[in-house]
Amino acid sequence: MTEPMHLRGIALPSEEVVEFWIQDGLLTDEPVPGATTVVDGCWLLPGLVDAHTHPGAEQPGDPLDANVLRRHGREHLAAGVTLLRVPGSADRLPSWFGTEPDQPRVLSAGRWLGLPGMFYEGWVRHVGEAEMADAAVEEALASGGWCKIYADWVVDEGGLYGPHLPADRLAEATRRVHAVGGRVAVHAQTAEGARAAVEAGVDSLEHGLGLEVDLLDRMAAQHMALVPTFTVWRTFERVARASRSARFRDWFRAAHAGLGPLVSAAHEAGVTVLAGTDSYGTPVLPHGRVSGEVRHLAAAPMPAAAAIGAASWTARSFLGFPGLEPGAPADVVAYDQDPRTDVTVLDRPVRVIHRGRLVR
Ligand SMILES: [Zn+2]
Numbered sequence: 001m002t003e004p005m006h007l008r009g010i011a012l013p014s015e016e017v018v019e020f021w022i023q024d025g026l027l028t029d030e031p032v033p034g035a036t037t038v039v040d041g042c043w044l045l046p047g048l049v050d051a052h053t054h055p056g057a058e059q060p061g062d063p064l065d066a067n068v069l070r071r072h073g074r075e076h077l078a079a080g081v082t083l084l085r086v087p088g089s090a091d092r093l094p095s096w097f098g099t100e101p102d103q104p105r106v107l108s109a110g111r112w113l114g115l116p117g118m119f120y121e122g123w124v125r126h127v128g129e130a131e132m133a134d135a136a137v138e139e140a141l142a143s144g145g146w147c148k149i150y151a152d153w154v155v156d157e158g159g160l161y162g163p164h165l166p167a168d169r170l171a172e173a174t175r176r177v178h179a180v181g182g183r184v185a186v187h188a189q190t191a192e193g194a195r196a197a198v199e200a201g202v203d204s205l206e207h208g209l210g211l212e213v214d215l216l217d218r219m220a221a222q223h224m225a226l227v228p229t230f231t232v233w234r235t236f237e238r239v240a241r242a243s244r245s246a247r248f249r250d251w252f253r254a255a256h257a258g259l260g261p262l263v264s265a266a267h268e269a270g271v272t273v274l275a276g277t278d279s280y281g282t283p284v285l286p287h288g289r290v291s292g293e294v295r296h297l298a299a300a301p302m303p304a305a306a307a308i309g310a311a312s313w314t315a316r317s318f319l320g321f322p323g324l325e326p327g328a329p330a331d332v333v334a335y336d337q338d339p340r341t342d343v344t345v346l347d348r349p350v351r352v353i354h355r356g357r358l359v360r
Pocket of ligand 1: 052054087278
């Protein structure tokens, strides 16, 4: 049982003046006797979403740590982030994460899946290309219904490109995961990787550096999301600039510069663009900063309302969660100004309500 609460304000994206009561963790439009008014006259958003975050292990290769995971979950929640999609982790996430009252809701993807040579040793489950489909089904069934596959991996060692998962293997894995009701998130940093993901019909393209614009209409028709993760590329800029490989530096400069125009074009083409930070919880990539990703999306540029939706109602809908409506889970963030007129307002929620409890 939670204390009955009452909220009144302007809901987004509808812009309607709404009044909700909260009972047993759900929103209702039926007055609840004895409810305390906790929000009045604010802007109300469905709980924020970080669609690409990796809580639980801060240094590449570190094992998943329950205490670290719990702290990271609370950091997200304090910022109004009530739903996480975790596309890959060092180990499968424990079931308490995502269900306990002081933790956000979570959709996880099991362990990262990549060919030998991809990603960080200790964090990734390396599998041969012939075993990728089996492994993807296994991770999706053992987690929150998602799996995460590396289509490519760009490395700064000698050459530029690491291994690529052949397009037909990615397509096979996608068919198999969809057949068991799962969804597929794919990491791509190259044109070839992004093309293979679109042709395979995966559910979300993570990063998407190098994605060619001729694929955007097809992505939109396939209801495939793009999660550009500007936040991580901003921090990676320093690493790339320090590289001794001119080829690597040039690749990153061009890919990074192209990301804003790509995201604008994707939004215009009707592709679902989502906010994901790629945060690990390190000092350079802390959790609970999805508001920063919204700033990057708005600067791409995307219309402010769409950039905010990418971290709220649009992401919730894509992930199968309702917005602000009777019967929906009482996950609500309130702001004292309209965040569409200034997206930095998202940094300062005046109220965070999660599972019908006042977090802030
Ligand atoms: Zn990631």
